[in-house]
Amino acid sequence: MKVRAAVAREGREQFSIEDLELSEPGPNDILVRIVGVGLCHTDVKALRGQMGVPKPAVLGHEGAGIIERTGMQVKKVKPGDPVVLTYDCCGQCHACASGSPAYCAQTNALNFEDAREREPGFYRRGTDFIHGHFFGQSSFSNYAIAREQNTIPVRRDAPLEILGILGCSVQTGAGAILHSLAAQEGERVAIFGVGSVGLGALMAAVLCGCREVVAVDVLESRLTMARQLGATGLILASPRVRTAQEIRRLVPGGVDCALDTTGRGDSCQEALGSLRTKGRLGFVTVPAEGFQPNLATMMLGGLSIRGIVQGDSVPDAFIPHLIDLHLEGRFPFDKLVTKYPFEQINQAVADQAAGRVVKPLFTFSP
Numbered sequence: 001m002k003v004r005a006a007v008a009r010e011g012r013e014q015f016s017i018e019d020l021e022l023s024e025p026g027p028n029d030i031l032v033r034i035v036g037v038g039l040c041h042t043d044v045k046a047l048r049g050q051m052g053v054p055k056p057a058v059l060g061h062e063g064a065g066i067i068e069r070t071g072m073q074v075k076k077v078k079p080g081d082p083v084v085l086t087y088d089c090c091g092q093c094h095a096c097a098s099g100s101p102a103y104c105a106q107t108n109a110l111n112f113e114d115a116r117e118r119e120p121g122f123y124r125r126g127t128d129f130i131h132g133h134f135f136g137q138s139s140f141s142n143y144a145i146a147r148e149q150n151t152i153p154v155r156r157d158a159p160l161e162i163l164g165i166l167g168c169s170v171q172t173g174a175g176a177i178l179h180s181l182a183a184q185e186g187e188r189v190a191i192f193g194v195g196s197v198g199l200g201a202l203m204a205a206v207l208c209g210c211r212e213v214v215a216v217d218v219l220e221s222r223l224t225m226a227r228q229l230g231a232t233g234l235i236l237a238s239p240r241v242r243t244a245q246e247i248r249r250l251v252p253g254g255v256d257c258a259l260d261t262t263g264r265g266d267s268c269q270e271a272l273g274s275l276r277t278k279g280r281l282g283f284v285t286v287p288a289e290g291f292q293p294n295l296a297t298m299m300l301g302g303l304s305i306r307g308i309v310q311g312d313s314v315p316d317a318f319i320p321h322l323i324d325l326h327l328e329g330r331f332p333f334d335k336l337v338t339k340y341p342f343e344q345i346n347q348a349v350a351d352q353a354a355g356r357v358v359k360p361l362f363t364f365s366p
């Protein structure tokens with residue numbers, strides 16, 4: 001079928017909006033009319049040639065929409081159902097079978113490397129092949145193909161257009177606090193980097209009754225939003241500021257949990273330095289050089305460091321749970337969103353990079 005999609009092409013730093021042909025869904029596939037899709041940093045990394053994503057490709061992995069059509073074998077959803085799309089997994093490996101699909105053995109192959117390249121979900125322009133299947137969805141398109149594993153039915157009274165961001169960045173942050181670090185009521189938390197992942201974490205820390213929630217960022221505008229969402233302490237990071245010391249000044253003794261969302265080595269180092277005895281550090285993007293945990297300090301303090309993918313989310317349960325909380329007014333993730341018409345995708349990438357917006361979200365005119 002004919003679709004309008006944003007294509008990432010080799011050697012180009014910008015998306016191009018193009019009219020393409022989307023392959024027909026097979027027996028196990030689900031065709032979704034996308035009504036809203038978020039822009040995540042991983043899309044931008046892939047656009048710039050990182051993450052092992054073959055090109056040309058349609059990216060996009062925070063889609064939400066309405067089921068248009070399903071293959072014969074699909075049982076989970078039916079046409080007309082509102083859904084959120086999330087990361088793909090194999091459904092069969094040890095991690096998938098034991099309830100940890102975020103650590104699927106096929107994560108890279110299925111989400112980044114297009115291991116299913118000849119299966120439905122690819123695109124064409126004339127006779128030219130264009131990769132699909134990015135996070136099992138490639139949803140920078142007004143129609144996309146997904147599978148049962150990564151299609152999550154949601155309640156009809158929720159604001160569907162903005163729900164896609166729960167499928168990656170927001171569940172990553174919220175799940176990191178609620179599942180991976182298992183923050184408890186009364187604990188003290190520091191969050192390094194309060195973009196959409198960090199703010200998802202912050203809202204979760206507030207939700208579970210953490211006593212202190214300190215937000216660290218290089219941008220004043222993000223700290224202002226962190227304050228609005230319930231941060232009790234703010235630190236404007238800069239090369240002159242010893243963040244760990246600042247946190248210990250705000251929270252004597254240090255914090256129980258620290259989460260790094262920046263991937264900066266120096267940030268992770270400060271995050272580790274901000275922990276109290278038996279504190280837990282989590283990271284959701286691989287720390288760059290400069291992070292050298294002192295193992296003796298870690299042992300003597302009983303500290304732990306945890307790598308986290310997708311907030312240990314089991315999306316079939318966690319995404320509907322976050323939507324319930326949102327509709328109860330306890331998880332205001334809508335505050336993160338700035339909407340753009342799909343055609344302004346490159347403007348949105350620039351605005352996000354400059355810190356003018358937290359989470360761009362694209363909508364499609366019918």
Ligand SMILES: [Zn+2]
Nearest residue numbers: 090093096104
């Ligand atoms: Zn698996």
Ligand SMILES: [Zn+2]
Nearest residue numbers: 040042168169
């Ligand atoms: Zn993402």
